[in-house]
Amino acid sequence: MRVTIDEERCQGHGRCVLLCPEVFDADEIGHGVVKEPSIGTDLVAAVGRAVQNCPERAITVEP
Protein backbone atom coordinates (compact mmCIF):
# COMPACT_ATOMS: atom_id res chain seq x y z
CA MET A 1 0.00 0.00 0.00
CA ARG A 2 1.18 3.49 -0.86
CA VAL A 3 0.46 6.58 1.26
CA THR A 4 0.48 10.15 -0.07
CA ILE A 5 -0.45 13.59 1.26
CA ASP A 6 -1.91 16.24 -1.02
CA GLU A 7 0.24 19.27 -0.16
CA GLU A 8 -2.37 21.67 -1.47
CA ARG A 9 -5.03 20.28 0.84
CA CYS A 10 -2.90 19.77 3.95
CA GLN A 11 -3.19 22.71 6.36
CA GLY A 12 -1.03 21.29 9.11
CA HIS A 13 -3.65 20.05 11.57
CA GLY A 14 -1.13 17.41 12.59
CA ARG A 15 -3.73 14.76 13.37
CA CYS A 16 -1.94 12.17 11.20
CA VAL A 17 1.33 12.68 13.07
CA LEU A 18 -0.43 12.19 16.40
CA LEU A 19 -2.38 9.13 15.31
CA CYS A 20 0.29 7.35 13.27
CA PRO A 21 3.81 8.68 13.95
CA GLU A 22 5.28 5.55 12.37
CA VAL A 23 4.26 6.81 8.93
CA PHE A 24 3.71 10.57 9.22
CA ASP A 25 5.91 13.44 10.29
CA ALA A 26 5.70 17.23 10.21
CA ASP A 27 7.82 19.47 7.98
CA GLU A 28 9.47 22.75 9.03
CA ILE A 29 6.15 24.61 9.11
CA GLY A 30 4.20 21.77 10.65
CA HIS A 31 2.55 20.37 7.54
CA GLY A 32 2.27 16.61 7.17
CA VAL A 33 4.84 14.57 5.28
CA VAL A 34 4.93 10.85 4.63
CA LYS A 35 8.18 9.39 5.86
CA GLU A 36 7.26 5.78 5.03
CA PRO A 37 5.18 5.86 1.82
CA SER A 38 5.14 2.11 1.43
CA ILE A 39 3.30 0.46 4.29
CA GLY A 40 2.65 -3.14 5.22
CA THR A 41 -0.57 -4.65 6.55
CA ASP A 42 0.51 -4.01 10.15
CA LEU A 43 0.07 -0.25 9.64
CA VAL A 44 -3.08 -0.24 7.52
CA ALA A 45 -5.40 0.29 10.50
CA ALA A 46 -3.35 3.14 11.97
CA VAL A 47 -3.02 4.88 8.60
CA GLY A 48 -6.75 4.39 8.08
CA ARG A 49 -7.43 6.31 11.28
CA ALA A 50 -5.20 9.12 10.05
CA VAL A 51 -7.07 9.20 6.74
CA GLN A 52 -10.47 9.36 8.43
CA ASN A 53 -9.47 11.95 11.01
CA CYS A 54 -7.86 14.41 8.61
CA PRO A 55 -10.32 17.34 8.43
CA GLU A 56 -8.98 18.33 5.01
CA ARG A 57 -9.17 14.82 3.54
CA ALA A 58 -5.59 15.27 2.38
CA ILE A 59 -4.31 11.70 2.79
CA THR A 60 -4.70 8.97 0.18
CA VAL A 61 -3.90 5.26 0.42
CA GLU A 62 -3.57 3.27 -2.79
CA PRO A 63 -2.95 -0.41 -3.31
Next chain:
Amino acid sequence: MTTTKNPLEHFDLHDPELAPRYYEVTGAARRSCPIGRTDASGGYWVVTRYDDVKTVLQNPSAFCSERGVGLLDPKLVGRVGSILETDPPRHRELRRPVEQHLTKRQVWAAHEPAVRALAHGLVDSWIDRGEFEVVSEYSGPLSAGSLASLMGLDFDQRRSDLLEAAQYSAQGTRNGSPEDPRLHAFVERVIRDRQASGAARDDVLSTILDGGDFGDRPLSDDELYGNVRVLITAGFGTTKAAIANIALRLTQTPGLEDRLRDPRWVESDLDELLRLDSPVTGLCRVATQDVELGGQVIREGDRVMVLYASANRDEDFFTDSDRLDFDRPVNPHLAFGMGIHRCIGSNLARMGIAVGYDVLLSRVKNLALKEGTEIVYAHGNVRAPLALPVTFDVI
Protein backbone atom coordinates in the same frame (compact mmCIF):
# COMPACT_ATOMS: atom_id res chain seq x y z
CA MET B 1 -45.96 23.06 0.32
CA THR B 2 -45.33 23.67 3.97
CA THR B 3 -43.53 26.72 5.15
CA THR B 4 -40.87 26.06 7.73
CA LYS B 5 -40.33 28.87 10.13
CA ASN B 6 -36.71 29.93 10.11
CA PRO B 7 -35.42 29.01 13.59
CA LEU B 8 -32.39 31.21 12.99
CA GLU B 9 -34.47 34.33 12.27
CA HIS B 10 -33.26 36.11 15.41
CA PHE B 11 -30.11 34.07 16.06
CA ASP B 12 -27.66 36.33 17.85
CA LEU B 13 -24.25 34.93 18.76
CA HIS B 14 -23.70 37.84 21.13
CA ASP B 15 -26.92 37.36 23.08
CA PRO B 16 -26.13 36.14 26.63
CA GLU B 17 -29.42 34.24 26.51
CA LEU B 18 -28.18 32.16 23.59
CA ALA B 19 -25.03 30.87 25.32
CA PRO B 20 -26.71 28.29 27.59
CA ARG B 21 -28.99 27.21 24.72
CA TYR B 22 -26.41 27.26 21.91
CA TYR B 23 -26.48 23.50 21.26
CA GLU B 24 -30.25 23.28 21.59
CA VAL B 25 -30.84 26.13 19.12
CA THR B 26 -28.23 25.06 16.58
CA GLY B 27 -29.28 21.40 16.85
CA ALA B 28 -32.87 22.32 16.01
CA ALA B 29 -31.64 24.40 13.07
CA ARG B 30 -29.49 21.57 11.68
CA ARG B 31 -32.55 19.36 11.56
CA SER B 32 -35.00 21.85 10.07
CA CYS B 33 -33.26 24.83 8.47
CA PRO B 34 -29.50 24.28 8.42
CA ILE B 35 -28.73 27.61 6.76
CA GLY B 36 -30.81 30.58 7.80
CA ARG B 37 -30.63 34.32 7.81
CA THR B 38 -30.76 36.22 11.06
CA ASP B 39 -31.75 39.84 11.53
CA ALA B 40 -29.18 40.37 14.30
CA SER B 41 -26.20 42.71 13.83
CA GLY B 42 -27.44 44.07 10.52
CA GLY B 43 -28.25 40.61 9.17
CA TYR B 44 -26.08 37.62 8.38
CA TRP B 45 -26.36 34.00 7.27
CA VAL B 46 -25.87 31.26 9.85
CA VAL B 47 -24.38 27.94 8.68
CA THR B 48 -24.87 25.02 11.07
CA ARG B 49 -23.98 21.74 9.31
CA TYR B 50 -20.56 20.16 8.96
CA ASP B 51 -20.62 19.83 5.18
CA ASP B 52 -21.77 23.40 4.58
CA VAL B 53 -19.24 24.81 7.04
CA LYS B 54 -16.56 22.84 5.21
CA THR B 55 -17.69 24.18 1.83
CA VAL B 56 -17.40 27.77 3.05
CA LEU B 57 -14.02 27.33 4.74
CA GLN B 58 -12.46 25.49 1.83
CA ASN B 59 -13.50 28.09 -0.70
CA PRO B 60 -11.78 31.36 0.22
CA SER B 61 -12.26 32.87 -3.25
CA ALA B 62 -16.07 32.80 -2.86
CA PHE B 63 -16.06 33.40 0.92
CA CYS B 64 -13.35 35.89 1.78
CA SER B 65 -11.83 36.97 5.08
CA GLU B 66 -10.50 40.43 4.30
CA ARG B 67 -13.89 42.01 4.85
CA GLY B 68 -13.91 40.75 8.40
CA VAL B 69 -14.27 37.45 10.24
CA GLY B 70 -16.29 39.01 13.04
CA LEU B 71 -19.55 40.85 12.67
CA LEU B 72 -17.99 44.22 11.96
CA ASP B 73 -16.35 45.52 8.86
CA PRO B 74 -12.65 45.64 9.80
CA LYS B 75 -12.45 49.11 8.26
CA LEU B 76 -14.64 50.22 11.14
CA VAL B 77 -12.11 48.75 13.51
CA GLY B 78 -9.54 50.99 11.88
CA ARG B 79 -6.59 48.63 11.56
CA VAL B 80 -6.62 45.72 9.17
CA GLY B 81 -4.16 43.23 7.81
CA SER B 82 -3.74 40.33 10.22
CA ILE B 83 -3.26 36.80 8.88
CA LEU B 84 -6.80 36.09 9.99
CA GLU B 85 -8.27 38.85 7.86
CA THR B 86 -6.26 38.36 4.68
CA ASP B 87 -6.99 36.35 1.54
CA PRO B 88 -4.71 34.58 -0.94
CA PRO B 89 -2.17 35.24 -2.26
CA ARG B 90 -1.08 37.68 0.46
CA HIS B 91 -2.38 35.33 3.16
CA ARG B 92 0.20 32.67 2.39
CA GLU B 93 3.02 35.22 2.46
CA LEU B 94 1.95 36.40 5.89
CA ARG B 95 1.30 32.96 7.33
CA ARG B 96 4.42 31.02 6.40
CA PRO B 97 7.03 32.96 8.41
CA VAL B 98 4.80 32.91 11.50
CA GLU B 99 3.89 29.25 11.10
CA GLN B 100 7.48 28.09 11.51
CA HIS B 101 7.45 29.34 15.11
CA LEU B 102 4.31 27.38 15.89
CA THR B 103 5.17 23.83 14.91
CA LYS B 104 4.77 21.18 17.57
CA ARG B 105 8.52 20.71 17.87
CA GLN B 106 9.14 24.44 18.18
CA VAL B 107 6.50 25.19 20.81
CA TRP B 108 7.52 22.27 23.01
CA ALA B 109 11.21 23.11 22.77
CA ALA B 110 10.84 26.85 23.25
CA HIS B 111 7.85 27.27 25.57
CA GLU B 112 6.99 24.08 27.42
CA PRO B 113 9.44 24.60 30.33
CA ALA B 114 8.08 28.09 31.08
CA VAL B 115 4.46 26.95 30.86
CA ARG B 116 5.16 23.96 33.11
CA ALA B 117 6.85 26.14 35.73
CA LEU B 118 3.99 28.60 35.58
CA ALA B 119 1.42 25.81 36.01
CA HIS B 120 3.20 24.60 39.14
CA GLY B 121 3.36 28.15 40.48
CA LEU B 122 -0.37 28.58 39.95
CA VAL B 123 -1.15 25.31 41.73
CA ASP B 124 1.17 26.36 44.58
CA SER B 125 -0.86 29.54 45.02
CA TRP B 126 -4.09 27.73 45.94
CA ILE B 127 -3.30 24.11 46.78
CA ASP B 128 -3.47 24.70 50.53
CA ARG B 129 -6.98 26.09 50.17
CA GLY B 130 -8.57 22.85 48.97
CA GLU B 131 -10.46 24.73 46.27
CA PHE B 132 -9.79 27.09 43.39
CA GLU B 133 -11.56 28.93 40.59
CA VAL B 134 -10.42 27.35 37.34
CA VAL B 135 -10.83 30.31 34.98
CA SER B 136 -9.22 33.12 36.97
CA GLU B 137 -6.70 30.97 38.87
CA TYR B 138 -5.57 28.48 36.28
CA SER B 139 -6.80 28.44 32.68
CA GLY B 140 -6.68 32.24 32.21
CA PRO B 141 -3.21 32.92 33.63
CA LEU B 142 -1.86 29.76 32.03
CA SER B 143 -3.09 30.79 28.59
CA ALA B 144 -1.69 34.30 29.08
CA GLY B 145 1.65 32.88 30.21
CA SER B 146 1.85 30.61 27.22
CA LEU B 147 1.31 33.62 24.93
CA ALA B 148 3.78 35.75 26.87
CA SER B 149 6.37 33.04 26.33
CA LEU B 150 5.53 32.81 22.63
CA MET B 151 5.88 36.56 22.24
CA GLY B 152 9.12 36.61 24.20
CA LEU B 153 7.79 39.07 26.75
CA ASP B 154 9.46 39.60 30.06
CA PHE B 155 7.66 36.76 31.72
CA ASP B 156 6.77 37.95 35.19
CA GLN B 157 6.29 41.58 34.39
CA ARG B 158 4.39 41.25 31.17
CA ARG B 159 2.31 38.17 31.80
CA SER B 160 -0.10 40.00 34.09
CA ASP B 161 -0.23 42.93 31.67
CA LEU B 162 -1.04 40.54 28.85
CA LEU B 163 -3.69 38.83 30.91
CA GLU B 164 -5.30 42.16 31.63
CA ALA B 165 -5.13 43.36 28.02
CA ALA B 166 -6.38 40.06 26.69
CA GLN B 167 -9.47 40.19 28.89
CA TYR B 168 -10.52 43.28 26.98
CA SER B 169 -10.10 41.50 23.68
CA ALA B 170 -12.64 38.96 24.84
CA GLN B 171 -15.45 41.50 25.06
CA GLY B 172 -18.27 41.12 22.58
CA THR B 173 -18.00 43.00 19.32
CA ARG B 174 -21.67 43.56 18.61
CA ASN B 175 -21.96 47.00 20.09
CA GLY B 176 -19.58 49.55 21.46
CA SER B 177 -15.96 49.94 20.61
CA PRO B 178 -14.60 46.96 18.74
CA GLU B 179 -11.04 47.94 19.55
CA ASP B 180 -10.58 48.40 23.24
CA PRO B 181 -8.03 51.20 23.82
CA ARG B 182 -6.33 49.16 26.53
CA LEU B 183 -5.66 46.26 24.19
CA HIS B 184 -4.51 48.72 21.55
CA ALA B 185 -2.13 50.36 24.01
CA PHE B 186 -0.73 47.00 25.09
CA VAL B 187 -0.04 45.86 21.53
CA GLU B 188 1.60 49.19 20.70
CA ARG B 189 3.79 48.91 23.77
CA VAL B 190 4.86 45.36 22.98
CA ILE B 191 5.92 46.48 19.52
CA ARG B 192 7.67 49.60 20.79
CA ASP B 193 9.54 47.74 23.55
CA ARG B 194 10.90 45.12 21.20
CA GLN B 195 11.88 47.69 18.60
CA ALA B 196 13.58 49.81 21.25
CA SER B 197 15.51 46.84 22.62
CA GLY B 198 17.25 46.62 19.26
CA ALA B 199 17.75 42.89 19.74
CA ALA B 200 16.56 40.64 16.95
CA ARG B 201 15.57 37.36 18.51
CA ASP B 202 14.65 34.11 16.91
CA ASP B 203 11.01 34.31 17.87
CA VAL B 204 7.66 35.14 16.36
CA LEU B 205 7.67 38.76 17.49
CA SER B 206 11.04 39.51 15.86
CA THR B 207 9.92 37.68 12.74
CA ILE B 208 6.85 39.89 12.49
CA LEU B 209 8.68 43.10 13.40
CA ASP B 210 11.74 42.83 11.24
CA GLY B 211 13.04 39.39 10.46
CA GLY B 212 10.54 37.65 8.23
CA ASP B 213 10.42 37.20 4.51
CA PHE B 214 6.89 38.31 3.75
CA GLY B 215 6.90 37.96 0.00
CA ASP B 216 7.30 40.88 -2.36
CA ARG B 217 6.96 43.63 0.18
CA PRO B 218 7.61 44.10 3.88
CA LEU B 219 4.71 44.27 6.28
CA SER B 220 2.68 47.45 6.24
CA ASP B 221 2.15 49.17 9.59
CA ASP B 222 -1.36 47.75 9.72
CA GLU B 223 -0.16 44.23 8.95
CA LEU B 224 2.54 44.56 11.57
CA TYR B 225 0.11 45.74 14.23
CA GLY B 226 -2.60 43.30 13.17
CA ASN B 227 -0.33 40.28 13.30
CA VAL B 228 0.90 41.04 16.81
CA ARG B 229 -2.61 41.77 17.97
CA VAL B 230 -4.07 38.60 16.49
CA LEU B 231 -1.70 36.42 18.52
CA ILE B 232 -3.51 37.69 21.60
CA THR B 233 -7.06 37.91 20.33
CA ALA B 234 -6.98 34.47 18.73
CA GLY B 235 -4.75 32.76 21.24
CA PHE B 236 -5.85 33.83 24.68
CA GLY B 237 -9.58 33.22 25.13
CA THR B 238 -9.59 30.02 23.10
CA THR B 239 -7.00 28.09 25.11
CA LYS B 240 -8.42 29.49 28.33
CA ALA B 241 -11.83 28.19 27.26
CA ALA B 242 -10.55 24.77 26.23
CA ILE B 243 -8.90 24.18 29.61
CA ALA B 244 -12.02 25.35 31.46
CA ASN B 245 -14.37 23.23 29.34
CA ILE B 246 -12.26 20.14 30.01
CA ALA B 247 -12.23 20.93 33.74
CA LEU B 248 -16.02 21.03 33.74
CA ARG B 249 -16.14 17.64 31.98
CA LEU B 250 -13.73 16.29 34.61
CA THR B 251 -16.19 17.21 37.35
CA GLN B 252 -19.04 15.55 35.44
CA THR B 253 -17.45 12.39 34.08
CA PRO B 254 -16.47 9.54 36.40
CA GLY B 255 -13.14 8.01 35.47
CA LEU B 256 -12.06 10.87 33.21
CA GLU B 257 -9.41 12.07 35.64
CA ASP B 258 -7.52 8.79 35.48
CA ARG B 259 -7.87 8.70 31.72
CA LEU B 260 -6.22 12.11 31.47
CA ARG B 261 -3.32 10.93 33.63
CA ASP B 262 -2.21 8.75 30.72
CA PRO B 263 0.00 11.11 28.68
CA ARG B 264 -1.35 9.58 25.47
CA TRP B 265 -4.71 11.25 26.08
CA VAL B 266 -3.61 14.23 23.99
CA GLU B 267 -3.26 12.05 20.87
CA SER B 268 -6.97 11.40 20.50
CA ASP B 269 -9.04 11.88 23.69
CA LEU B 270 -8.24 15.59 23.60
CA ASP B 271 -9.76 15.83 20.14
CA GLU B 272 -13.01 14.26 21.32
CA LEU B 273 -13.17 16.77 24.18
CA LEU B 274 -12.51 19.64 21.75
CA ARG B 275 -15.17 18.32 19.38
CA LEU B 276 -17.81 18.11 22.08
CA ASP B 277 -17.02 21.47 23.71
CA SER B 278 -15.49 23.53 20.94
CA PRO B 279 -14.19 26.83 22.29
CA VAL B 280 -14.94 28.78 19.09
CA THR B 281 -18.67 29.01 18.40
CA GLY B 282 -18.56 30.80 15.09
CA LEU B 283 -16.67 33.17 12.79
CA CYS B 284 -17.60 34.91 9.56
CA ARG B 285 -16.71 35.19 5.92
CA VAL B 286 -18.15 37.57 3.30
CA ALA B 287 -19.42 36.30 -0.05
CA THR B 288 -17.44 37.75 -2.96
CA GLN B 289 -20.08 36.69 -5.50
CA ASP B 290 -23.63 35.34 -5.64
CA VAL B 291 -23.31 31.73 -4.60
CA GLU B 292 -25.63 28.84 -3.81
CA LEU B 293 -25.03 27.11 -0.51
CA GLY B 294 -27.16 24.28 0.83
CA GLY B 295 -30.16 25.37 -1.22
CA GLN B 296 -29.93 29.05 -0.23
CA VAL B 297 -28.76 31.85 -2.48
CA ILE B 298 -26.08 33.93 -0.78
CA ARG B 299 -25.64 37.35 -2.38
CA GLU B 300 -22.35 39.09 -3.04
CA GLY B 301 -21.48 41.10 0.07
CA ASP B 302 -23.58 38.97 2.45
CA ARG B 303 -21.91 38.05 5.72
CA VAL B 304 -21.88 34.32 6.42
CA MET B 305 -21.22 32.93 9.89
CA VAL B 306 -20.01 29.35 10.13
CA LEU B 307 -20.71 27.62 13.42
CA TYR B 308 -17.78 25.34 14.23
CA ALA B 309 -19.25 24.10 17.51
CA SER B 310 -22.52 23.23 15.78
CA ALA B 311 -20.75 21.44 12.92
CA ASN B 312 -18.91 19.39 15.51
CA ARG B 313 -22.25 18.16 16.86
CA ASP B 314 -23.69 17.38 13.40
CA GLU B 315 -25.56 14.11 13.83
CA ASP B 316 -25.26 13.34 10.12
CA PHE B 317 -21.52 13.37 10.49
CA PHE B 318 -20.81 12.20 14.05
CA THR B 319 -22.77 9.23 15.38
CA ASP B 320 -24.46 10.01 18.70
CA SER B 321 -22.93 13.45 18.38
CA ASP B 322 -23.89 14.86 21.80
CA ARG B 323 -22.11 12.04 23.61
CA LEU B 324 -18.51 11.98 24.83
CA ASP B 325 -17.16 8.89 23.09
CA PHE B 326 -13.43 8.26 23.21
CA ASP B 327 -13.77 5.20 20.98
CA ARG B 328 -15.18 7.26 18.12
CA PRO B 329 -13.13 6.07 15.13
CA VAL B 330 -13.86 9.04 12.90
CA ASN B 331 -13.37 12.51 14.35
CA PRO B 332 -12.14 15.10 11.86
CA HIS B 333 -13.50 17.86 14.10
CA LEU B 334 -13.42 21.55 13.29
CA ALA B 335 -12.47 22.92 16.70
CA PHE B 336 -9.39 24.47 15.06
CA GLY B 337 -11.30 25.29 11.88
CA MET B 338 -10.22 24.05 8.46
CA GLY B 339 -8.91 25.36 5.19
CA ILE B 340 -6.23 28.00 4.79
CA HIS B 341 -7.13 29.83 8.01
CA ARG B 342 -6.95 26.75 10.22
CA CYS B 343 -5.82 27.80 13.70
CA ILE B 344 -2.14 28.64 13.35
CA GLY B 345 -1.63 28.33 17.09
CA SER B 346 -3.11 24.87 17.57
CA ASN B 347 0.21 23.34 18.64
CA LEU B 348 0.66 26.02 21.28
CA ALA B 349 -2.91 25.44 22.46
CA ARG B 350 -2.41 21.67 22.59
CA MET B 351 0.84 22.10 24.49
CA GLY B 352 -0.77 24.46 27.01
CA ILE B 353 -3.68 22.06 27.55
CA ALA B 354 -1.40 18.99 27.79
CA VAL B 355 1.03 20.59 30.24
CA GLY B 356 -1.78 22.25 32.18
CA TYR B 357 -3.44 18.92 32.87
CA ASP B 358 -0.21 17.01 33.31
CA VAL B 359 0.71 19.36 36.16
CA LEU B 360 -2.78 19.72 37.62
CA LEU B 361 -3.57 16.01 37.76
CA SER B 362 -0.16 15.15 39.18
CA ARG B 363 -0.95 17.28 42.22
CA VAL B 364 -4.69 17.06 42.85
CA LYS B 365 -7.49 14.52 42.48
CA ASN B 366 -11.26 14.23 42.85
CA LEU B 367 -12.04 17.57 41.22
CA ALA B 368 -15.64 18.45 41.98
CA LEU B 369 -17.81 21.42 41.19
CA LYS B 370 -18.30 23.48 44.32
CA GLU B 371 -21.73 22.88 45.77
CA GLY B 372 -24.41 25.30 44.67
CA THR B 373 -22.49 26.49 41.60
CA GLU B 374 -24.57 27.51 38.63
CA ILE B 375 -22.59 27.57 35.40
CA VAL B 376 -22.81 30.78 33.41
CA TYR B 377 -21.39 30.61 29.88
CA ALA B 378 -19.51 33.35 28.09
CA HIS B 379 -21.36 34.58 25.01
CA GLY B 380 -19.90 35.58 21.68
CA ASN B 381 -17.25 33.87 19.57
CA VAL B 382 -15.93 31.74 22.40
CA ARG B 383 -18.00 29.49 24.63
CA ALA B 384 -16.86 28.33 28.07
CA PRO B 385 -17.88 28.75 31.70
CA LEU B 386 -17.16 32.26 32.95
CA ALA B 387 -16.22 30.85 36.33
CA LEU B 388 -15.70 27.33 37.60
CA PRO B 389 -15.13 26.97 41.33
CA VAL B 390 -13.96 23.44 42.18
CA THR B 391 -12.84 21.51 45.22
CA PHE B 392 -10.19 18.76 45.21
CA ASP B 393 -8.03 16.47 47.33
CA VAL B 394 -4.28 16.84 47.36
CA ILE B 395 -2.31 13.91 46.01
